[in-house]
Amino acid sequence: MKKFLPLAWLLCTLSLSAQSPGADDFEIRNRVLIKYRGIGGEVLIPPTLKIDRIGRRAFAGSPVKTLAIPMGVGFIDEQAFAGCSFLETVSLPNTLVRIGEKAFFNCVSLKQVNWPISLLTIEDGAFFNCRSIEELILPGVLTYIGSSAFSGCVGLKTLSLSRRTVLGRHPFMGVQCGITYRD
Numbered sequence: 001m002k003k004f005l006p007l008a009w010l011l012c013t014l015s016l017s018a019q020s021p022g023a024d025d026f027e028i029r030n031r032v033l034i035k036y037r038g039i040g041g042e043v044l045i046p047p048t049l050k051i052d053r054i055g056r057r058a059f060a061g062s063p064v065k066t067l068a069i070p071m072g073v074g075f076i077d078e079q080a081f082a083g084c085s086f087l088e089t090v091s092l093p094n095t096l097v098r099i100g101e102k103a104f105f106n107c108v109s110l111k112q113v114n115w116p117i118s119l120l121t122i123e124d125g126a127f128f129n130c131r132s133i134e135e136l137i138l139p140g141v142l143t144y145i146g147s148s149a150f151s152g153c154v155g156l157k158t159l160s161l162s163r164r165t166v167l168g169r170h171p172f173m174g175v176q177c178g179i180t181y182r183d
């Protein structure tokens with residue numbers, strides 16, 4: 001007598017495999033992830049790829065919902081995740097030092113960012129119009145926040161940073177909450 005697997009188990013298995021990207025979903029050149037070709041959902045960039053940078057527009061417009069960037073990545077280039085309108089959660093590694101210009105521009109569903117303690121620079125417009133972010137507790141070592149970096153982040157309720165952080169022009173334009181300084 002043959003045993004048949006329940007349809008629910010089969011669908012769950014297919015769903016899990018679709019959420020676990022393989023090496024073929026990423027185009028890598030000289031330790032730079034230059035293009036994501038996966039189907040989105042939950043994306044964990046495999047540490048085995050040994051990348052140190054997310055390249056310009058690598059994920060732009062993709063249907064990624066949750067993203068985990070591995071240790072070793074030090075830079076996110078301009079517009080790397082621009083227009084990822086389904087992106088809700090990002091986990092950044094404690095090796096990241098710079099987020100490039102408009103890197104997360106118009107990620108309107110982005111709610112949560114795990115800020116690394118190593119982050120030194122957030123460039124111009126990096127999180128422009130990320131209107132679902134509610135809390136920004138930025139690391140004390142952050143030296144620079146660029147012009148309009150968080151402009152249009154109208155959902156912000158908590159904003160905390162160091163007084164030593166240099167601010168570009170209007171980095172929080174449209175934000176209604178006040179800034180709490182930790183030092």
